[in-house]
Amino acid sequence: MANLVSSIQFSDPYFSILLLLVIAVGMSVGFVFLSQALGPKKYEPIKYSVYECGVDPFTPAAMRVSVKFYLVALLFILFDLETAFLYPWAVLFRDLGLFGFIEMAIFMGILLAGLLYAWKKGALEWQ
Amino acid sequence: MVLGNLASLVYFLPELAVTATILLLVVLHVVLKNRRSPAAALLALLGTGTALLFAWMTPSGAGMGLFEGMVLLDGFAVFFKVLTALATAIVIFMSIDCAELAERTQAEYYIFLLSVLLGMFLLSSASDIVMVYLALELVSIPSYLLAGYFKGKGSSTEASMKYVVYGATASGVMIYGFSLLYGMTGSTQISEIGRVLAMGAAPLPASLAAGMVTVGFGYKIAAVPFHMWSPDVYEGAPTPVTAFLSVGPKAAGFAVLVRFFYTVFASPEDAGGIWKLSSSVDWTFLFSVLSAVTMTVGNLLAVNQKNVKRLLAYSSIAHAGYMLMGFVLLTAVGLKAILFYLVVYLFMNLGAFYVVVLVANGSRSEDISDFSGLGSRAPVAAVSLAIFLFALTGIPPFSGFIGKVYLFAEVINRGVYWLALVAALNSVISLYYYARIVKVMFLEDPTQSGELPVAFVPRVMLGILVVPTLLLGIYWEPVIRVAEASVKILTN
Numbered sequence: 317m318a319n320l321v322s323s324i325q326f327s328d329p330y331f332s333i334l335l336l337l338v339i340a341v342g343m344s345v346g347f348v349f350l351s352q353a354l355g356p357k358k359y360e361p362i363k364y365s366v367y368e369c370g371v372d373p374f375t376p377a378a379m380r381v382s383v384k385f386y387l388v389a390l391l392f393i394l395f396d397l398e399t400a401f402l403y404p405w406a407v408l409f410r411d412l413g414l415f416g417f418i419e420m421a422i423f424m425g426i427l428l429a430g431l432l433y434a435w436k437k438g439a440l441e442w443q
Numbered sequence: 444m445v446l447g448n449l450a451s452l453v454y455f456l457p458e459l460a461v462t463a464t465i466l467l468l469v470v471l472h473v474v475l476k477n478r479r480s481p482a483a484a485l486l487a488l489l490g491t492g493t494a495l496l497f498a499w500m501t502p503s504g505a506g507m508g509l510f511e512g513m514v515l516l517d518g519f520a521v522f523f524k525v526l527t528a529l530a531t532a533i534v535i536f537m538s539i540d541c542a543e544l545a546e547r548t549q550a551e552y553y554i555f556l557l558s559v560l561l562g563m564f565l566l567s568s569a570s571d572i573v574m575v576y577l578a579l580e581l582v583s584i585p586s587y588l589l590a591g592y593f594k595g596k597g598s599s600t601e602a603s604m605k606y607v608v609y610g611a612t613a614s615g616v617m618i619y620g621f622s623l624l625y626g627m628t629g630s631t632q633i634s635e636i637g638r639v640l641a642m643g644a645a646p647l648p649a650s651l652a653a654g655m656v657t658v659g660f661g662y663k664i665a666a667v668p669f670h671m672w673s674p675d676v677y678e679g680a681p682t683p684v685t686a687f688l689s690v691g692p693k694a695a696g697f698a699v700l701v702r703f704f705y706t707v708f709a710s711p712e713d714a715g716g717i718w719k720l721s722s723s724v725d726w727t728f729l730f731s732v733l734s735a736v737t738m739t740v741g742n743l744l745a746v747n748q749k750n751v752k753r754l755l756a757y758s759s760i761a762h763a764g765y766m767l768m769g770f771v772l773l774t775a776v777g778l779k780a781i782l783f784y785l786v787v788y789l790f791m792n793l794g795a796f797y798v799v800v801l802v803a804n805g806s807r808s809e810d811i812s813d814f815s816g817l818g819s820r821a822p823v824a825a826v827s828l829a830i831f832l833f834a835l836t837g838i839p840p841f842s843g844f845i846g847k848v849y850l851f852a853e854v855i856n857r858g859v860y861w862l863a864l865v866a867a868l869n870s871v872i873s874l875y876y877y878a879r880i881v882k883v884m885f886l887e888d889p890t891q892s893g894e895l896p897v898a899f900v901p902r903v904m905l906g907i908l909v910v911p912t913l914l915l916g917i918y919w920e921p922v923i924r925v926a927e928a929s930v931k932i933l934t935n
Contacts, residue, residue: 415449425466426466429466429469429470430469432469432470432473433469433470433472433473436473437473
């Protein structure tokens with residue numbers, strides 16, 4: 317043990333990270349045990365009820381969510397990213413010239429094929 | 444030489460052909476009124492064939508970095524592109540014949556198949572850890588969908604679920620390993636990472652990173668102890684998909700494994716094809732143990748299987764173990780043996796699965812008992828399966844024997860006798876369970892009456908798979924020369 321401690325070089329750039337790690341683990345573990353040891357222990361039935369912002373829970377937390385939400389979320393991400401690419405392209409449209417136009421046309425074409433697919437598969441309908 | 448984005452496109456034709464086919468298939472799937480029309484399969488076949496042709500004709504000069512060094516075009520990559528495209532084409536044929544898929548065959552199925560192919564192309568040529576990760580995911584995610592292609596079937600859904608959970612864990616661990624490598628070297632280029640590590644890296648983090656990366660690659664090639672997913676996935680997935688997963692992604696996994704470890708943790712010592720470890724990471728010992736354990740576990744678990752698909756799943760784990768023998772030797776000859784074995788394995792394993800598809804078309808299950816008396820019910824299929832199984836065992840004069848000779852010879856040349864001994868004992872075990880199927884086919888009475896009709900196209904396909912299995916056992920020189928050339932270029 318003494319050997320290990322003496323082998324630590326305090327000038328090592330990673331020493332501060334080791335220190336951070338020790339403090340972080342020590343604090344998080346320490347507080348759990350501290351609250352266990354020092355905290356007052358009053359057991360009441362209400363303390364054992366499920367906590368949901370102070371109100372009794374209405375439904376089980378593991379509720380089934382319709383897949384439609386995920387479909388819309390996926391499509392949103394797709395077209396959100398498309399806009400993120402379109403803005404810088406539009407700003408630099410003149411500089412990029414024909415090359416930029418063709419490249420963006422290919423990109424849009426791929427996305428359109430995807431949109432067509434999603435549309436025909438009924439992903440845009442909300443029954 | 445590193446090319447920019449536009450200049451790279453000319454050398455990227457195989458990938459572009461696959462991408463264009465995928466897009467066309469997406470549109471076709473929407474436009475097509477008749478979901479069962481063979482147009483989708485034909486288009487997929489056409490796209491794969493074009494990609495195969497482009498890959499074949501790629502000028503394989505010295506290694507060329509494409510897209511600012513994201514992927515590397517060399518003989519090694521070209522070899523694996525041709526191999527995986529060939530596997531995909533055969534699997535497409537197999538899917539057309541497969542009765543269990545016929546009810547659900549749609550363009551979507553081929554979209555997933557070709558997406559995996561695109562991923563395998565990129566995986567075998569990736570030279571940047573970001574690209575390696577992306578390509579691995581591109582192989583994995585459509586594979587999950589393919590494994591769960593029968594939505595209503597319990598075992599198929601289970602296969603997909605298990606595959607996702609294992610895959611997510613493995614790729615998570617792997618990318619953590621990548622992040623450690625990036626932290627140590629400050630580069631995402633694998634050649635640069637290797638160069639910096641060779642200048643002297645802290646042994647502990649480097650070994651840790653190597654171990655974590657091994658998890659990701661080991662999962663892809665189904666090496667023990669990362670093999671847990673494979674029997675369930677192989678059993679639950681549609682049979683053509685099983686055949687595909689046991690050959691295509693496994694080959695691509697070997698490609699990235701070899702390229703990554705030989706570039707990052709080793710360097711060529713001289714022109715004679717001998718490599719040495721360039722950093723303090725002694726991965727060769729780790730992988731020799733993995734290899735021995737993989738083949739032993741795979742073979743021992745295969746012995747008691749009742750389901751032929753499951754049996755072939757364990758046998759494919761064992762074959763990953765055999766191929767890993769060539770990986771640990773740090774010689775070009777060892778790598779050449781892996782490449783040659785992959786070619787041989789492609790034909791014999793896809794062939795064995797092809798017969799399973801044909802038998803399952805009649806009986807709707809893959810139990811060994813369904814194979815009883817196959818010798819009288821469908822002689823062509825039974826004799827073909829016997830040839831594939833004996834080739835898988837490694838009995839002369841079949842091609843599997845030559846593949847094993849190259850692997851064993853190099854292991855013994857390098858003096859790793861214990862590994863050769865383990866592999867030899869394993870071959871004996873494998874003879875038992877392969878021969879059991881042959882015995883059931885020819886020596887037992889049929890449980891089902893009537894002939895099993897095998898149509899013309901499957902007969903031709905069986906012929907196409909049997910001929911290389913036999914021929915490569917007698918005249919293998921051209922393939923070994925191609926494999927040798929492919930490995931040489933890797934050293935650049």
